[in-house]
Amino acid sequence: MYLEYCIDFYRMKHDDFPILFELINNNRLVYLDNAATTQKPQAVLDAIVHAYSRWNANVHRGVHYLSQVATQKHEEARKKMAQLIHAQLDEEIIFTKGTTDSLNMLAFSFGEAMIKEGDEIIVSQLEHHSNIVPWQMLCERKKAILKVIPLKEDLSLNIEAFKELLSPSTRLVSIAHVSNLLGIVNPIEEIIRLAHEKGVPVCVDGAQSVPHLKIDVQKLDCDFLAFSAHKMYGPTGLGVLYGKKKWLDKLPPVEGGGEMIEHVSFEKTTYNVLPYKFEAGTPNYIGSYAFGQAIDYVQQIGLECIAKHEDDLIAYMEKQLAEIPHVKIYAAGLFKAGAVSFNVYRADGTLIHPFDVGVLLDRQGVAVRTGHHCAEPLVNHLQVPGTIRASVAMYNTRNDIDTFIIALKRSIMMLD
Ligand code: PMP
Numbered sequence: 001m002y003l004e005y006c007i008d009f010y011r012m013k014h015d016d017f018p019i020l021f022e023l024i025n026n027n028r029l030v031y032l033d034n035a036a037t038t039q040k041p042q043a044v045l046d047a048i049v050h051a052y053s054r055w056n057a058n059v060h061r062g063v064h065y066l067s068q069v070a071t072q073k074h075e076e077a078r079k080k081m082a083q084l085i086h087a088q089l090d091e092e093i094i095f096t097k098g099t100t101d102s103l104n105m106l107a108f109s110f111g112e113a114m115i116k117e118g119d120e121i122i123v124s125q126l127e128h129h130s131n132i133v134p135w136q137m138l139c140e141r142k143k144a145i146l147k148v149i150p151l152k153e154d155l156s157l158n159i160e161a162f163k164e165l166l167s168p169s170t171r172l173v174s175i176a177h178v179s180n181l182l183g184i185v186n187p188i189e190e191i192i193r194l195a196h197e198k199g200v201p202v203c204v205d206g207a208q209s210v211p212h213l214k215i216d217v218q219k220l221d222c223d224f225l226a227f228s229a230h231k232m233y234g235p236t237g238l239g240v241l242y243g244k245k246k247w248l249d250k251l252p253p254v255e256g257g258g259e260m261i262e263h264v265s266f267e268k269t270t271y272n273v274l275p276y277k278f279e280a281g282t283p284n285y286i287g288s289y290a291f292g293q294a295i296d297y298v299q300q301i302g303l304e305c306i307a308k309h310e311d312d313l314i315a316y317m318e319k320q321l322a323e324i325p326h327v328k329i330y331a332a333g334l335f336k337a338g339a340v341s342f343n344v345y346r347a348d349g350t351l352i353h354p355f356d357v358g359v360l361l362d363r364q365g366v367a368v369r370t371g372h373h374c375a376e377p378l379v380n381h382l383q384v385p386g387t388i389r390a391s392v393a394m395y396n397t398r399n400d401i402d403t404f405i406i407a408l409k410r411s412i413m414m415l416d
Contacts, residue, residue, distance in 0.1 A: 013041075013301070013394050013395045014395045014397065016041040016042055016043070016297075016395075017039045017040070017041055017042070017395050018042060018045070019031075019039045019040075020039065020395060023365070024362070024365040024367070025362065025363050025364070025365055026365075027364055027365025027366075028365055028403070029365055029367065030365055030366045030367065030396075030400045030403050030404055030407075031367050031393075031395075031396070031400075032366060032367060032368050032390040032391060032392065032396065032400065032404060033367045033368060033369045033389075033391060034231075034338065034339075034391045034392055034393035034396075035180050035183075035208060035231070035338060035339045035369065035373075035389060035391035036369050036391070037230045037231060037236070038211065038230065038231055038232060038233050038393045039233070039393070039395070040233055040234070040235070040294070041233055041294070041297050043293050043294070043296075043297050044233060044234060044235065044290050044291075044293050044294045044297070046293075047289060047290040047292075047293040048235065048286060048290050051070075051073070051285075051286045051289050051290070052286065055069040055070055055073065056070065056286070057069070057070045058070070058282055059071040059074045059282070059283060059285045060259060060276075070285055071285075073285065073288075073289045073292075074283065074285040074288050074289065075090070076292065077285075077288035077289050077291060077292035078090050078093050078095070078275070078288065080291075080292045080295050080296070081093045081240050081242075081288075081291075081292075081295070084210070084215075084295055084299075085206075085210065085215045085216070085217045085225060085240075085242060086215070086216040086217055086218055086219070087217055087218070087242055088218055088245070089245055090275075091245065091248075091273070091274040091275045092242055092243055092244065092245055092248065092274070092275070093240055093242055093275060094240065094241040094242075094243065094248070094274075094275045094278045094279060095238065095239075095240065095275070095279055095283050095284065095288055096226075096238075096239040096240065096241050097237055097238065097239055097284070098228040098229070098230070098236075098237070098238065098239035099128075099130055099205060099206075099207040099226045099227055099228045099239050100130040100239075101239055101241075102226035102227075102239050102240065102241035103130050103131055103134050103174070103203070103205065103226050103241075104130075104134045105241055105254050105278065106134075106203060106224055106226070106241060106243070107134035107135055107137065107138045108134075108138070108254045109251040109252055109253070109254050109278075110138075110172060110251060111138040111141065111142060111144075112251075112252050113250060113251050113252055114171055114172070114251075115138060115142045115144050115171055116142060116144070117142060117143040117144065118143070118144065118145070118169060119142070119144045119145070119169055119170075119171045120144065120145045120146075120147050120165075120167060120169045120170045120171065121135050121138070121139065121144060121145070121146055121147070121170075121171060121172050121173075121174065122146075122147045122148075122149060122162070122165055122166070122170060122172070122173045122174070122175075123135055123146065123147075123148060123149070123173075123174050123175065124148060124149040124151075124157055124175055124176070124186075125148055125149065125150055125151045125157075125377055125378060125381055126151065126155070126157070126176065126179045126181065126182060126184075126186075126375065126377075126378045127174075127175070127176055127205070127375065127377070127378075128176060128180050128205065128207065128373075128374050128375055129374045129375065129376065130205070130207075130374070131174055131175075131176060131205045132146075132377065135174060144171075145169075147165045147170075148377075149161060149162045149165060149175075151381065154331060154333075154334060155182055155184065155330060155331040155334070156184060156186075156331070156334060157175075157186055157187070157191075159187065159190060159191070159194075162191065162194065163194060166194065166195065166198050166200065168198075170195075170198065170200045171200065171201075172200065172201055172202070172203060173191065173195045173200055173201075173202045173203070174202070174203040174204075174205065174224075175188065175191055175202065175203075175204060175205065176204075176205040176207070176208065176209075177204050177205065177206050177208070177209035177213070177215075178208035178209040178212065178213070178337045178338065179208070179375075179378075180207065180208050180339070180373055180374070180375060181330075181339075181341050181373045181375045181378050181379070181387065181389065182330050182331045182334075182336070182339070182341055182378075183208075183314070183331070183336035183337060183338055183339030183340055183341065183389075183391070184331045184334045184335065184336055185209070185213070185335055185336070185337050188204055188209075188220065188222070189220060192204075192220060192221055192222055193221075196221065201223035201224070201247065202222050202223055202224070203222070203223065203224035203225070203226070204220070204222045204224065204225045204226070205226055206225045206226060206227040207226065207227055207228050207231055208231070208337065208338060208339070209227075209337065210225075210227040210231075210232060211227075211231050211232040211233075211338070211393075212306075212307055212310060212337040212338045213303075213307060213337055214303050214304060214307070217242055223243065223244050223247055224241065224242060224243045224244075224247070225240075225241075225242040226239065226240070226241055226242075227239060227240055229287065229290075229291040229294065232291075232294060232295075232298065233294040233297060233298060233393075233394075234287070234290060234291035234294040234295075235286075235287045235290045235291060235294075236287075237284055237287055238284050238287035238288060238290075238291055241278070245274065248274050248275070248277075248278070249274065253271055253277045253278055253280070254278065254280075255280035255281070256269075256280055257280035257281045258280065258281055258282070259272065259276050259279050259280055259281060259282075259283070260272050260276055260277050260278065260279060260280040298394075301394065306394045307337075309394060310337070310338055310392050310393070310394065310396075311337075312398075313392045313396055313397075313398065313400075313401060314336050314337075314338065314339075314340060314392060316398055316401050317340055317390060317392075317401045317404070317405075318332070318336075318340050320401065320405045321340065321342055321405070321408075324344075324405075324408070324409065324412070325347075326344060326345040326346065326347065326412075327342055327343070327344050327345075328342060328343050328344075328345065329341070329342045330342060330343075330382065330387060338391050338392055338393075339389055339390070339391035339392075340389070340390055340391075341373075341387040341388065341389045342387060342388055342390075343384055343387055343388060344357055344388070344408075344412055344415075346415075346416050347416065351384060351385075352412070352415045352416070353385065353386075354370040354371065354384075354385070354386045354387055354388045355370050355371070355386070356411075356415055357370065357388050357408070357411050357412075357415065358370035358388060360407075360410070360411035360414060360415065361404070361407050361408065361411055364403075364407035364410065364411075365403075365407075366403065366404050366407045366408075368388055368389060368390045368391075368404075369388075369389045369391070370386055370387070370388050370389070371386040371387075372385075372386050373386075373387070373389055390404060
C-alpha cells in the first residue's frame with residue numbers, strides 16, 4: 001500500500017529536480033540537507049528565466065506595460081503567501097530577504113516602539129541564532145532582559161518553566177515552531193495561548209515549519225511569523241514577515257528609501273501604507289514570483305501528502321538509526337518534522353566527531369549537515385561539539401534513506 005502510494009509520487013517529484021541527477025564523487029546524490037536549503041524544481045528554475053526574459057521591469061513605479069505586469073506578478077505572489085499561511089489580509093505579508101531578515105526587522109521595529117529598560121523578551125534554549133541574536137542586540141540597545149525557556153530531559157520545552165517566566169514585564173515571546181537541530185515540533189498553540197492570557201504577543205520562527213506543516217496564522221493566532229522561500233523549493237534571498245495588521249500599523253519602518261514613503265520633503269517625510277512601509281527599495285519581485293511558482297508546485301501535490309511522505313521517511317530513518325550500535329538520537333521518539341539529529345560513539349564511549357562522519361558520507365554521495373547548525377546554545381546543552389543532521393524533503397525516498405544508512409555504517413566501520 002505504501003509503495004503503491006509512493007512510486008508515482010517519487011517518480012514524478014524526483015524527476016522534477018534536475019540537481020538530483022548530479023553525481024557526487026561518482027555516486028548518485030542523496031541530498032539530506034533540506035533543513036539548510038531545499039533543491040528547486042524545474043518549474044521554479046523556468047519561472048526565473050521566464051520572468052527575466054518576458055516581463056522584467058521595476059515594480060510599483062512605471063505606467064508602462066512591463067512595469068504593470070511585473071507589479072501584478074509581485075502582488076499575485078503576495079496573495080499566494082497570504083493564502084499559504086491563511087493570513088486575513090494580503091497587506092499582512094511583508095517581503096524580506098529571509099527568516100533572519102524578518103526577525104531582525106521585527107526586533108528593530110518592535111524594539112523601537114515597544115521595548116524600554118527592564119522589559120523582558122522570552123526565547124527558548126533550542127532557538128536558531130537568528131531567533132536569539134536580534135533579540136539579544138535589542139536587549140543591549142534598550143537595557144532589556146532576555147529570558148530563556150529551558151528544556152526538559154527529553155529535550156522538549158519546559159512549559160511549566162515558561163509559565164513561571166511570563167511576568168508583567170514580558171513584552172514578547174519569540175519561539176521556533178520546529179527546531180532546526182532536533183526537528184521536534186514545539187507546542188506552539190499552547191505557548192501562544194499562555195502568552196495571550198497575559199496579553200503578550202508571540203512571534204513564531206516558521207523557517208522549519210512552513211515547509212513541512214500546514215500553517216494557519218488565524219487559527220494559531222500568532223502575532224508574527226517569519227519564514228524563508230529557499231527552504232520551501234523557492235529561491236534564495238526572499239522571505240516573509242507576517243504580522244497582524246493591528247501590530248504592523250503600530251510599528252515604525254526599519255529602513256528608509258523608495259517604496260516605503262508617501263511624501264518626502266526636508267521638513268517631514270510621511271510613510272506609505274502597509275505592507276510597503278516595511279519594504280524600502282526595489283523588492284525581489286523575481287524571487288516573489290518564483291516562490292509563488294514553488295507554492296503552486298507544492299500545492300498541486302498537497303502539503304498534507306508531502307507531510308505524510310516526509311513523516312514516513314523520518315520514522316523509517318529514526319528506526320534504522322536506532323538499530324545501529326552506539327548511535328545516539330537526540331529527542332528520540334518525539335514527533336519530528338523533517339529532521340533527525342544524532343551522534344555516533346565508539347565502543348569505548350568516545351565520540352566520533354560529526355565532521356568526520358559528514359566527510360565520509362559526502363565521499364559516498366550523501367549530503368548531511370554537521371556542526372552546531374546555528375544553534376550553539378542547544379549544542380552546548382547537549383554537551384557535544386556538534387551533531388549530524390539528516391533532513392528530508394518531498395523528493396527523498398526510502399531508497400535514499402537505505403543508501404544513507406549503508407553509507408553511515410561503512411563510515412562508522414572506518415572511524416571506529
Ligand atoms: N530559524 C530557523 C529555525 C532556521 O532553521 C533557519 C535556517 N537554518 C533560520 C531561522 C534562518 O533562516 P535564513 O538563513 O533563511 O534567514
